[in-house]
Amino acid sequence: MMEKKRTDCPALPPGWKKEEVIRKSGLSAGKSDVYYYSPSGKKFRSKPQLSRYLGNSVDLGCFDFRTGKMMPGKLQKNKQRLRHDLLSLGKGGKPDLNTALPIRQTASIFKQPVTKVTSHPGNKVKTDLQRASEQPRQLFWERRLKGLRSSDITEEVLRTMDLPKGLQSVGPDSSDDTLLSAIASALHMSSAPITGQTSVAAEKNPAIWLNTSQPLCKAFAVTDEHIREQELKVYQARRSLEDALMADGLARAAENTRELLQGKTA
DNA sequence: AGATTCGGCGT
DNA sequence: ACGCCGAATCT
Numbered sequence: 396m397m398e399k400k401r402t403d404c405p406a407l408p409p410g411w412k413k414e415e416v417i418r419k420s421g422l423s424a425g426k427s428d429v430y431y432y433s434p435s436g437k438k439f440r441s442k443p444q445l446s447r448y449l450g451n452s453v454d455l456g457c458f459d460f461r462t463g464k465m466m467p468g469k470l471q472k473n474k475q476r477l478r479h480d481l482l483s484l485g486k487g488g489k490p491d492l493n494t495a496l497p498i499r500q501t502a503s504i505f506k507q508p509v510t511k512v513t514s515h516p517g518n519k520v521k522t523d524l525q526r527a528s529e530q531p532r533q534l535f536w537e538r539r540l541k542g543l544r545s546s547d548i549t550e551e552v553l554r555t556m557d558l559p560k561g562l563q564s565v566g567p568d569s570s571d572d573t574l575l576s577a578i579a580s581a582l583h584m585s586s587a588p589i590t591g592q593t594s595v596a597a598e599k600n601p602a603i604w605l606n607t608s609q610p611l612c613k614a615f616a617v618t619d620e621h622i623r624e625q626e627l628k629v630y631q632a633r634r635s636l637e638d639a640l641m642a643d644g645l646a647r648a649a650e651n652t653r654e655l656l657q658g659k660t661a
Numbered sequence: 662a663g664a665t666t667c668g669g670c671g672t
Numbered sequence: 673a674c675g676c677c678g679a680a681t682c683t
Contacts, residue, residue, distance in 0.1 A: 416665085416666085418666075418667065419666090420666085420667080421666085421667050421668075422667080422668075422669095423667060423668075423669095424667090426667095426674090428666080428667090438664090440676075440677075441675070441676050441677070442675080442676085443675095443676075443677095444676085444677090460675080461674090461675085
């Protein structure tokens with residue numbers, strides 16, 4: 396009997412495995428079926444099935460089931476939805492990441508979808524121009540950023556950054572993943588200093604005491620040591636950039652010379 | 662009964 | 673052409 400290979404799948408949470416089985420007879424001989432296995436061993440044979448199970452914890456919007464890789468080029472192609480996404484872009488051009496419907500966060504082992512109500516006939520349009528400038532945000536909205544990965548033009552997913560030791564998150568999600576996104580967002584969205592949650596009350600009961608203009612992390616201290624480490628990183632990055640530019644420059648010069656000798660025009 | 666496998670519908 | 677899933681077949 397042929398051994399079936401279950402390989403790790405880096406695009407999914409740790410412990411998930413992927414398997415490809417080639418059809419060996421029938422009209423579809425030679426084609427293949429792809430299966431995924433959860434860390435507990437449950438088998439999944441389609442993207443909808445996988446999506447139902449993972450709920451909102453992983454956005455499979457750009458997950459390619461056949462290859463098992465994230466393909467940032469692929470948005471869900473729903474004509475109606477595409478228009479909605481364009482309209483819902485913020486001023487800064489941030490994409491609408493809310494691809495999947497929210498999932499009821501209960502202890503039930505069966506994920507139950509939430510009914511999304513988008514029209515509320517009783518509502519009045521806000522007339523207070525003072526407050527209209529700042530749009531309301533969901534508490535702990537940073538959790539939506541969980542699992543986001545940057546990728547280069549070859550659509551390969553880039554390694555994530557490491558966070559300085561000692562940073563601690565506040566709120567319902569303690570993953571480094573969300574923490575990094577929250578801090579990065581805070582740095583981008585405001586020029587105000589980032590201090591983290593300075594009140595002790597916020598750590599005990601963030602749902603009530605959270606300072607919403609600060610990221611979901613505990614107050615932290617930046618030491619001279621931190622600064623020296625960061626300066627070293629910047630120095631090293633500049634060095635490798637310099638080397639890369641130098642190598643590129645030499646390559647271009649060589650090519651230009653070759654073309655000149657062959658009589659090409661620029 | 663559960664796992665495996667291919668057919669075939671719908672897009 | 674392919675994703676998804678029903679159901680026949682296998683263990």
